Amino acid sequence: MSEIVSSAGRIARSPAFKFFLIAFLILLLLVPLLMVAGLVSEREGRSRSVTADVARTWGGMQQLTGPYLVVPYTVRIEIQEGDKVIQRTQERRAVFLPEELSVTGDTKSRVLHRSIFDVNVYTATLSVAGRFGVSNIAEVAPDAISVRWQDATFALALSDVAGLKEAATLAINGRDTLPFQPSLGVPGTNLSGIHAKLAGATSAASGDGPLQAFQFHAELHFTGSSSINFAPAARETRVELASDWPHPSFGGAFLPIERTIKADGFSAKWRVPHLARSVPQSWSTAESGLDRFLMYQFGVSLHQPVDFYDLVTRAVKYGVLFLAIAFMAVFVLELLSKRRVHPVQYVFVGLAMVFFYVLLLSLAEHFGFTLAYIVASAATGGMLATYVARSLASTFSGLLMAALFALLYGFLYLVLRLEDYALLAGALLGFAALTAVMFATLKVDWSGRGPTSTSAGDSHSRDASKMV
Numbered sequence: 001m002s003e004i005v006s007s008a009g010r011i012a013r014s015p016a017f018k019f020f021l022i023a024f025l026i027l028l029l030l031v032p033l034l035m036v037a038g039l040v041s042e043r044e045g046r047s048r049s050v051t052a053d054v055a056r057t058w059g060g061m062q063q064l065t066g067p068y069l070v071v072p073y074t075v076r077i078e079i080q081e082g083d084k085v086i087q088r089t090q091e092r093r094a095v096f097l098p099e100e101l102s103v104t105g106d107t108k109s110r111v112l113h114r115s116i117f118d119v120n121v122y123t124a125t126l127s128v129a130g131r132f133g134v135s136n137i138a139e140v141a142p143d144a145i146s147v148r149w150q151d152a153t154f155a156l157a158l159s160d161v162a163g164l165k166e167a168a169t170l171a172i173n174g175r176d177t178l179p180f181q182p183s184l185g186v187p188g189t190n191l192s193g194i195h196a197k198l199a200g201a202t203s204a205a206s207g208d209g210p211l212q213a214f215q216f217h218a219e220l221h222f223t224g225s226s227s228i229n230f231a232p233a234a235r236e237t238r239v240e241l242a243s244d245w246p247h248p249s250f251g252g253a254f255l256p257i258e259r260t261i262k263a264d265g266f267s268a269k270w271r272v273p274h275l276a277r278s279v280p281q282s283w284s285t286a287e288s289g290l291d292r293f294l295m296y297q298f299g300v301s302l303h304q305p306v307d308f309y310d311l312v313t314r315a316v317k318y319g320v321l322f323l324a325i326a327f328m329a330v331f332v333l334e335l336l337s338k339r340r341v342h343p344v345q346y347v348f349v350g351l352a353m354v355f356f357y358v359l360l361l362s363l364a365e366h367f368g369f370t371l372a373y374i375v376a377s378a379a380t381g382g383m384l385a386t387y388v389a390r391s392l393a394s395t396f397s398g399l400l401m402a403a404l405f406a407l408l409y410g411f412l413y414l415v416l417r418l419e420d421y422a423l424l425a426g427a428l429l430g431f432a433a434l435t436a437v438m439f440a441t442l443k444v445d446w447s448g449r450g451p452t453s454t455s456a457g458d459s460h461s462r463d464a465s466k467m468v
Contacts, residue, residue: 015335021343022327029350033319036357044309047117054112054119055225059163062224065231065293068155069096069132070186073147093285094140101130101234109245109302116365120302121225129217130234135210140282150199152211155184157193163222171217172201189290229299232272235281239270245302252298270298308369311416312361322408323350325433329404330388333397341391349384356380373413381405
């Protein structure tokens, strides 16, 4: 029985047992790491909620679509009622797109502060000009029995009309000025916007016949947040946009053909022909609505170059690797020292490293990511290096741990900045750390028997040989 107890005690004191115990502690520390990841997600959700709340009052992401020329017409349809076929008239609407569209705009950006969160917003001034050709109803409905040209509507869609800050007017051929009215003026559409009745435009009217070709011009003043987008609504669409925001992110179906980005803002130009989109120049609302340009939007976002929530989330993903490296470093120093580190002390070290991410997140929300990272890493690394030095009663061990933490946190910051090479850098660090631990412990007696057992074994062999 005493031999079993002695063997159990020897195993419990062996480096191998301590090694597997450390591995088990690392797995346990995955629980607080997951809790930290959940905390980051919760704070990010709170930030998005604040952004949405500001957008409801200031103006949301703006999407300018159109303009459309909408003309009501009637057709004769046949309806089967029992054994009878009844002919009735039904009103529909034809949609015509402009031949040319030119949008020239300028945005002034600012950052609004709500609690501890920042929201990117802007004020935009857009000049919308172009030309409609002669509308041919036969291209839309050859069977039309009547067309109400006098009720033609000029419709311009804007995703958040609450952002409009000034009354807008529509100029036709530079002579007629028409006021815009609320809504698109087209029943059954889910788009918001403004419209103008062309009945008062004498320069475009032609009695009861089709509208003449006409030019148009409108000035829009509105506010928005995060992004501004456009749609290639004309046979030839040109967009020129300038802004004082220095970090644009161009996206959508089409990228600018020209762009200039400087420290004080950017300018960009788009040119999109109608052949680049699968939308005809005219159609009937009986076939499709006005929302046919959703997949062809293009524009720019007011990109925030440092999203610290994403950076903290990515940093947490390296938590297990950092725990393993730090624990193995303490373990190797323990093997080289006469002092022993208790498993509870390993837990304290692990919890301190996990708390680094909480400290980083809380500081980043107030001071920005870079300063928060410097403070959190210096505080955590300095405290842990001092703790290890006191635990092993060795200043040299403390200095080695300080150098290790400086290397780890410096490497992590580099990885977070070089997103495209994050996997490669993490793999190289893990491989280097594993190689260092393997060769540093090459001569470790993992069984814990020590040279006494080997000497006793050799003596026993010699005595046996003498007896023979």
